[in-house]
Amino acid sequence: MIALYDVCYVRLGTRDLDTAARFATEVLGLEVAERGRQSLHLRSDARAHTLFYGEGDPAAQAVGFEVRRQEELDAAGTVLEALGHAVRRGTGAECAERRVRDFLAFRDPSGNAIELAWRPEQGPGHYRGSRDAGITAFSHVGLCSTDPARDEHFWTEVCNARVSDRIGNAPLLRIGQVHHAIALFPSPRPGIQHVNHQVESGDDVMRSFYLLRERGIPVVFGPGRHPSSSARFLYFEGPDGMVFEYSCGVRLIADELLYRERQFPFANSGFCQWGAAPRIREFQ
Ligand SMILES: O=C/C=C/C(C(=O)O)=C(/O)C(=O)O
Numbered sequence: 001m002i003a004l005y006d007v008c009y010v011r012l013g014t015r016d017l018d019t020a021a022r023f024a025t026e027v028l029g030l031e032v033a034e035r036g037r038q039s040l041h042l043r044s045d046a047r048a049h050t051l052f053y054g055e056g057d058p059a060a061q062a063v064g065f066e067v068r069r070q071e072e073l074d075a076a077g078t079v080l081e082a083l084g085h086a087v088r089r090g091t092g093a094e095c096a097e098r099r100v101r102d103f104l105a106f107r108d109p110s111g112n113a114i115e116l117a118w119r120p121e122q123g124p125g126h127y128r129g130s131r132d133a134g135i136t137a138f139s140h141v142g143l144c145s146t147d148p149a150r151d152e153h154f155w156t157e158v159c160n161a162r163v164s165d166r167i168g169n170a171p172l173l174r175i176g177q178v179h180h181a182i183a184l185f186p187s188p189r190p191g192i193q194h195v196n197h198q199v200e201s202g203d204d205v206m207r208s209f210y211l212l213r214e215r216g217i218p219v220v221f222g223p224g225r226h227p228s229s230s231a232r233f234l235y236f237e238g239p240d241g242m243v244f245e246y247s248c249g250v251r252l253i254a255d256e257l258l259y260r261e262r263q264f265p266f267a268n269s270g271f272c273q274w275g276a277a278p279r280i281r282e283f284q
């Protein structure tokens, strides 16, 4: 069993780093940790970085998950290789770029690039957003899945994820107490489906809604409330078509023994209990 401790970073490729940098700071509200000629490290919480943009192919994406002990990387490599996944150990330079001490890279059964990271760095100091979006943390990713039942099996049987709820066949998976760190949405191709940042309050969600509308940023879902996690949310489109989500009030599941996952319909009512209709391919 590969014990994932937390989702720790997202890596995105972009052909236009300047546009991505403007969006990440002026719209999303992240803090620039470091700007290189072809790279951009961004902070959203106490960690050294949680979002990385690299100049290049927008299809070059990866999600990092923290593991607690270095021995777990070796054990994970053995398990994954036995299951037929090609596994690669990060080089020193790659570890430095990710602000981690060690990592393994592989692809999930859909083909999503996943990294297992050991000792991701914190700080320095507090995260200071470039605009006051109210962000409290990078919190979860939606992943495209070419076969959600197969991928649910991978994340829950090979890794330690648990199903919190399902929308149709799309599972929302937790690895800690937060309702979900990973959500798997049916799609003909792999890829990161959305990137979530938690914000402090519903007021932050609504303030951003008006700000995004004013700036002509496409709002693709919400404001609304998810019946699954009960989070209030707003989804909008960033560079290279990537969807970002702000949400607040996500449910915490403290008692593993008492919690039972629930089934929601794969219909607008399963995605939003206020009646918002998604303009997101994988939610339709
Ligand atoms: O509408 C689908 C998404 C549900 C939730 C939630 O319950 O919070 C997400 O944020 C998600 O799956 O990403």
Ligand SMILES: [Fe+2]
Residues within 6 Å of the ligand: 140, 142, 183, 194, 196, 245
């Ligand atoms: Fe989400």
